[in-house]
Amino acid sequence: MVYKIDFLKDVYEWSITPGGAEYERVTDYTPTIYATYDGRTEDGLSNIRERLEYYPTVVSMVIEQWRRGFRHEHEPVLRIDVRGLADVPSLASRIRRLSEPGEYKLYNVDLSREFRYCLERGRDPTPTRVPVTLAIDVAPPELVNPPLTELTLDDETVTGSPEAILHAIQRRLGQVDPDVLVFSSGEILPTLSEMADQHEVDLRLGRRPGWEQLAERSTYESYGSVGHSPARYNVPGRVIIDRSNTFFHFQSGLDGCLDMVERSGKPLQELGWASIGNVLTAIQIREARDRGVLVPWNSWRHEFFKPLSTLHDADRGGYTFSPEVGFHEDVHELDFSSLYPNIICQFNISPEMIRCDCHADRADVPGLGYSICDERGDLPDVLQPLIDARDTMKQEIRESDDEERVAVLKSRADAIKWILVSCFGYQGFSNAKFGRIECHEAINAYAREILLDTKETFEANGWHLLHGIVDSLWVTAIEGEDQTPLSELAAVISDRVGIRLEYEAAFEWLALVPLRDSDEGALTKYFGKVASEAGDEPEYKYRGVECRQRSTPDWITNAQQELIETLDQSRSPEAVCARLQRQLAELHAGRVDPQALAIDNRASKHTEEYTRATRTVAALQRAQDEGLDPQPGQNVSYVVVDDSKCSRDRVQLAHESPQQYDVEFYADLLCRAAESVCSPLGWQRSDIETYLSDHQDSSLAAFQN
Known part of the structure; x- marks a missing residue:
């Protein structure tokens, strides 16, 4: 099995073995895109085929049978084999320009390169053994002012001249022969390469000579927050994971990443920088491929027409009860297990099944009246194996005494958790390959109904609801009434709803916090002490x-x-x-210690775009003075040393080792x-x-x- 694919002049498929690594050179790879025709003439595909016949980046074309969607039958589709990966975007854009808007629809255009290769060549990128890693960490100021004179290799700090640093890395690479390089910043690679050139040291970070930049740094906005994506780099034969640009490695470690590689088909390097939605889409793409369904270039699922009253009812989130502010003793927390993913699977909510024509007379979704087809949808088939796998892992964690095995299972379960947490929201994302806003609305509608019914059941059985948020509820006994045991009640609700209600924890006490300067409860702010046996270390839970x-x-x-x-x-x-x-x-x-008072804030703009002299602006200005060039979406860490000032002297950056702080x-x-x-x-x-x-x-x- 390959674990890394390099695109040099030819393609190199790297596999790791007990003895190290080996590669196979591939000289005949051509990426593929597809086109369907929705025009008025009968020979639309033949026409575009003739017009592309002598286009230099087109290698070959053939008519094949594919499905353009999960509810579509197989139909003639033009397969276009392209000269190289770099030619795919320009060719796709050219085809669009050759036709009227909407006349041709294109598929399999914007897939990431290693994932595309594995998909088209039928390669499984799951490593056959656990990869060997080498961590290289460099403090940000060192990267700003090369050459480097200090860095950390795994847990060993190395200091000295640039030549000593480079030779130390060389020796460690030779000793360890890592399959994965874990960098504190991707900028370590070009910095070390430049140092090696200047000092004439033959440093080879990859298993073959050379390195390349895959992507420039960029700033993006997601759900109202500004993020920063650093530049990405590649070396032959080794995976690079940049800790400043990885979600899954940060949240679930290498074991969680490897589990997601197997499930998504995305090789480890791409999974390292991928977002949750990107990995979910990859899993969906593999499912679509197995069903003979093509991947749309852009999502064109328009929102269904709906009356204003339905829009009003649909434009709501999950149900949140108003918390009962105060200090409450003997409280119990219960959670629905993976509520939203289970709603999707339980009620067959999928983009191609919602508001289907074949059941237009039905009103399946509570409060909204949407119909849902009886035919099994794609999204439930994608999510059910993840739900089952995570449940199995959690069960084994509870029963196992093997600490090493438990650690691996927790990492894998955490990785799956993030896919399940995000699958619901991704249905409402406008750029989702396989999404539909009506799915998002339907899931919320079912969740609201479930939570309201559950509240009534608790109250009818002697339990008072203190608070409830989407899938979690906190209850306490109603004084003077008989209580049905919670385990029994949870089983009854689970059977009725079809989704398991789990007893999460007992609290000796739970404090529900009000909004500041208000008596109203803050929806997501609470803390409490988990009930424990006598002699156990106290455990507290904090949220918000x-x-x-x-x-x-x-x-x-x-x-x-x-x-x-x-x-x-x-x-x-x-x-x-x-x-x-x-x-x-x-x-x-x-x-x-002033270092213990450091504040981490994320910049939302370039320094010069701010109109107010905030503490963050002062920190950004100091960072600019040092050549750090902070970008929107990046964090800046500082200590407030004199808040009475409005200049950059108001703060000091954490790495400046401040010796004072503003007491007030x-x-x-x-x-x-x-x-x-x-x-x-x-x-x-x-x-x-x-x-x-x-x-x-x-x-x-x-x-x-």
């Missing part, structure tokens, strides 16, 4: 509060967790504020974190400040002693 927010400094995170522990021990806002008082004293005394700024952050802890007990910011003012002197004296 500061210690779970990406930009919160480490010291504030730890401080808030200490406050929550204090609340657990005392059930008293006064005790929490006493602990807060000591933390503030520590902050004022300058005893906090961080004291305010800490008090905000404390308010999240105290507010479920009815204390707001003003109550905290009153306590601090009344106890200031004694608390400072206690700290100093």
Whole structure:
């Protein structure tokens, strides 16, 4: 089995063996695209075939039988074999220009190159053994000011002259012979290559000479957030995983990535940089290929006409109950297992099956009246094996005592989880190859119905619903009423709905946090203590509060967790504020490491595009001064050193090793974190400040002693 494909002058199929790696050279590969005709004349395919006959990038053409969609029959399709991968986009664009809009539809045009090759040549890119890895990490300032004088090879830090650095890498490559290079940044590759040229060192990072840049860096926007995609690079015979540009490796490690390689057919290097939607699409493409269905170049599934009243009912998300703010004891959490993917499979929701013509008189989807065909859809067939595999892995994790095996299974289950989490939202994505907005709407409609029915069932059996979010519910016993055991109740609901309702956890207590400056509950902010046996280490669960927010400094995170522990021990806002008082004293005394106060924020624009002098702008300006060239979508890490200023001196970058911090700024952050802890007990910011003012002197004296 191949695990890496290199496109040099010829194609090199790399396989890894117990003894290392080997390749097969392929000289006859030609990528393929397809065209269908929707025009008025009968000889449309023959016409386009004649017009492309002598086009230099066309190698051959033939009429084949394919399906253009899952509900379509086989029909004549023009197969066009293209000279090379680089010629595919230009040829596809030319065909579009040769016809009236919509006359020709093109397929299999924009597939990634290694995935395309495996699909067309029938190659399985799953490695036959676990690949050997070598991690190379370089601090960002080193990359900005080469040559490198320090880097880390796996866990070993190497320092010295550029020649010493290069020779150390050479030696390690020879010793390890890695199949995968894991870089902290893709820019390590061109930096090392330039150093090797300057110092005349024969450094070969690949298994053959040379390297190439696959893609320029870019900025994108997704669901209102700006992201950054770094430049991508390639070396022959080895996979490159860039930790600054990988979702699956970050979330599930190498084991999770390898599981997704097997399921999606995307080779490891492409899977390393792929998004969740990209991998889901690859799985769908493989399913489509098995069914003789082509992959559309662009999604042209228009939204069905619907009356205004249906639009209003359909344009809603999953159901979220208003949380009952407060500190609640003896709480139980239950979750529907993979609710949205199971809804898709249970109710056969698939783009080609929703609102089908053959059942137009039916109203299957609650509240919306959409029909769903009885014929099994493609999307359920794609997702059901993933659901089953994850359930099997979770069962084995619960039963296994083999820690190494459990770690592998957790990584694989995590990778599958992200596909299942995203499959629902991807149905509403306008560029999804196989998606339809009506599927998105139908899934939400079923989810709302299920959650409302479940709430009624709990309340009829002696349980009060404190909160519910889409697929999770938190309940507590209704005082004075008999309760049906939750395990029994969960089994009844699971049988009725057809989706397993799982008992997730028991909480000694659960705190539901209000919105700031409001009595209304924050939908996704809560924390609590998981019930445990006597003598066990206490376990706390945090969601939405500061210690779970990406930009919160480490010291504030730890401080808030200490406050929550204090609340657990005392059930008293006064005790929490006493602990807060000591933390503030520590902050004022300058005893906090400034590095522990670093804030990570993501830039949403280029520095010059900001109109306000924010802290992030100050950090970006400092980064520019050092030649770091921060891009929209990239993170910048800084410590606030003097928040009274508006210039770049307001902050220092984390790697500048700041020796001071703005006490009042961080004291305010800490008090905000404390308010999240105290507010479920009815204390707001003003109550905290009153306590601090009344106890200031004694608390400072206690700290100093």
